[in-house]
Amino acid sequence: MKKFSIVVAGGGSTFTPGIVLMLLANQHRFPLRAIKFYDNDSARQETIAEACKIILKEQSPDIAFSYTTDPETAFSDVDFVMAHIRVGKYPMREKDEKIPLKHGVVGQETCGPGGISYGMRSIGGVLEIVDYMEKYSPNAWMLNYSNPAAIVAEATRRLRPAAKILNICDMPIGIESRMAQIAGLKDRQQMRVRYYGLNHFGWWTSIEDVDGNDLMPKIREHVAKFGYVPPSNDEQVEASWNDTFAKAKDVWALDPDTFPNTYLKYYLFPDYVVAHANPQHTRANEVMEHREKHVFGSCNAIIQAGESSAGELEIDEHASYIVDLAMAIAFNTQARMLLIVPNNGAINNFDPEAMVEIPCLVGKKGPEPLVVGNIPQFQKGLMSQQVAVEKLVVDAWVERSYLKLWQAITLSKTVPSASVARAILDDLIEANKGYWPELK
Ligand code: NAD
Numbered sequence: 180m181k182k183f184s185i186v187v188a189g190g191g192s193t194f195t196p197g198i199v200l201m202l203l204a205n206q207h208r209f210p211l212r213a214i215k216f217y218d219n220d221s222a223r224q225e226t227i228a229e230a231c232k233i234i235l236k237e238q239s240p241d242i243a244f245s246y247t248t249d250p251e252t253a254f255s256d257v258d259f260v261m262a263h264i265r266v267g268k269y270p271m272r273e274k275d276e277k278i279p280l281k282h283g284v285v286g287q288e289t290c291g292p293g294g295i296s297y298g299m300r301s302i303g304g305v306l307e308i309v310d311y312m313e314k315y316s317p318n319a320w321m322l323n324y325s326n327p328a329a330i331v332a333e334a335t336r337r338l339r340p341a342a343k344i345l346n347i348c349d350m351p352i353g354i355e356s357r358m359a360q361i362a363g364l365k366d367r368q369q370m371r372v373r374y375y376g377l378n379h380f381g382w383w384t385s386i387e388d389v390d391g392n393d394l395m396p397k398i399r400e401h402v403a404k405f406g407y408v409p410p411s412n413d414e415q416v417e418a419s420w421n422d423t424f425a426k427a428k429d430v431w432a433l434d435p436d437t438f439p440n441t442y443l444k445y446y447l448f449p450d451y452v453v454a455h456a457n458p459q460h461t462r463a464n465e466v467m468e469h470r471e472k473h474v475f476g477s478c479n480a481i482i483q484a485g486e487s488s489a490g491e492l493e494i495d496e497h498a499s500y501i502v503d504l505a506m507a508i509a510f511n512t513q514a515r516m517l518l519i520v521p522n523n524g525a526i527n528n529f530d531p532e533a534m535v536e537i538p539c540l541v542g543k544k545g546p547e548p549l550v551v552g553n554i555p556q557f558q559k560g561l562m563s564q565q566v567a568v569e570k571l572v573v574d575a576w577v578e579r580s581y582l583k584l585w586q587a588i589t590l591s592k593t594v595p596s597a598s599v600a601r602a603i604l605d606d607l608i609e610a611n612k613g614y615w616p617e618l619k
C-alpha cells in the first residue's frame with residue numbers, strides 16, 4: 180500500500196497530539212511515511228512536537244518525523260496538509276469573546292462579532308498556508324479545520340478558487356455520536372443522515388439506520404426532554420458544553436421536524452446566552468485553564484520522563500474525521516461526508532455562490548455534493564442573512580472596508596442595532612491592531 184506524507188499546520192495546537200495518536204491508530208488503513216509539524220510559534224510547537232516525537236518513536240519508529248517554522252521544509256513533499264491554525268491564539272480569542280459581551284452581545288469564538296473578528300484574522304493566515312502548499316506540493320490536498328470555517332471557506336472560494344482545500348467541522352459528527360447513543364446504536368457509522376445548512380448553522384432532516392429504518396421518532400422523544408445530553412451522560416463533558424447540548428431542546432422546538440446544530444442557540448437565543456455568560460470569564464479562559472494546561476502539562480511530563488506513559492493524551496473523534504477524509508481522497512472511497520462546499524444548486528432555492536455544509540461523496544477528485552432540494556422559509560431566511568454576513572466580512576477583508584465590516588456586524592442576528600455594531604467594531608479594530616488589514 181502507498182505510504183503518505185503529511186504536514187500538520189498549527190503544529191502547536193492543542194488538537195495536534197490527538198491527531199497524531201489517531202493517525203498512529205490508523206496505520207493499517209492510512210499508512211504514513213512522514214509526519215511534519217509546521218507553526219509560526221516555534222516555542223509553542225516545540226513542546227507538542229518533542230512529546231509527539233517520543234510517542235512516534237515508541238509506536239511507529241519507521242515514520243520520519245520533523246518539525247519546523249520554515250515553510251519550504253514544511254510544505255515540500257507532502258500529500259496532505261492538515262491545518263488547524265488559530266491566528267492570535269487564545270489571548271485574541273478571549274478578546275473576541277469579551278468585547279461583544281461588554282456591549283451586551285453574544286461573545287463567541289465563531290458566531291456573531293467574535294467570529295467576524297476571528298475571521299478577519301484567519302483569512303490571511305489560511306491563504307498563506309494554501310499558497311505554501313501550492314508552491315511546494317502542488318498535488319497535495321489541504322484539509323482545513325481552522326476557524327471560523329464559514330468565513331475561511333468563503334474566502335478560499337473567492338480568492339483561491341482552484342485550490343485543493345476542503346473545509347470541515349467536527350460539530351455535526353459530535354452531535355451524531357450523541358444521536359447514535361440516544362438511538363441505542365454502537366456509533367454514528369450505523370446512521371445515514373441528511374443535513375443541510377451553513378457551517379455552525381444547519382439542520383438534520385433525516386436519520387436512518389443502515390437498513391433504512393427511520394430513527395427520527397426515537398431521537399425526537401429524547402431531544403424534546405433532554406436535548407443532546409445522552410441517557411448515560413459522560414461526566415467528563417465540561418459544564419459549559421453540557422449546557423449547550425441541553426439547550427438544543429429549545430432550539431429544536433422551533434422546527435420539531437428537524438434536529439438543529441447546537442451553534443444555532445447563539446442566533447436564536449442570544450438574550451439567554453448573554454444572560455448566562457460571565458463577561459469576566461469566557462470559554463477562552465476555560466480552555467486556557469483546562470485543555471491547554473492539560474495538553475501542555477502532559478507533553479511536558481512526557482518530555483521529562485522520556486516516555487509516553489507519563490502523560491495523559493487522548494485520541495479524539497475530531498481526528499478520526501480528518502483521517503476518514505484523507506482516506507476518501509487517497510483511495511477514492513466515495514465515502515459520504517458532510518463538507519463545506521459551494522452550493523452550486525445543491526440547495527435549489529438558495530444562493531448558488533454560498534458556501535454550504537451538506538453531504539458529499541468524496542473521492543480522489545474531491546467532493547461531489549448530493550442534492551438537497553428546496554428548503555423551508557424559516558431556514559432559508561436565517562441562512563440568507565447569515566451568508567450575507569459571511570460574504571460581507573470577506574468583502575471587508577478584500578476591500579479593507581470599514582463600511583462593509585460595519586454592515587456585516589449590523590446584519591448578524593446576534594446584534595441588536597447599527598449603533599451597537601459600530602461600538603463593537605471600533606473596540607475590535609483597536610484590539611486587532613497588527614492582525615487585521617487597516618480599514619478605510
Ligand atoms: P491553539 O491556539 O492551541 O493552536 C493553534 C496553533 O496555530 C498555535 O500553535 C499557533 O501558534 C498556530 N498559528 C497561528 N497562526 C499561525 C500561522 N499563521 N501559521 C502557522 N501557525 C499558526 O488552538 P486550538 O484550540 O488547538 O485550535 C486550533 C484551530 O482548530 C482553531 O482555529 C480552532 O477554531 C480549530 N478547530 C476547528 C474545529 C472545527 O470544527 N472546524 C474543531 C476544533 C478546532
Ligand code: G6P
Binds near residue numbers: 326348350462
Ligand atoms: C466544536 C466546533 C469547533 C470549535 C470547537 C470549540 O468542535 O465544531 O469549530 O472550534 O467546538 O471548542 P472549544 O473547546 O475550543 O471551545
Ligand code: MN
Binds near residue numbers: 348
Ligand atoms: Mn466547527
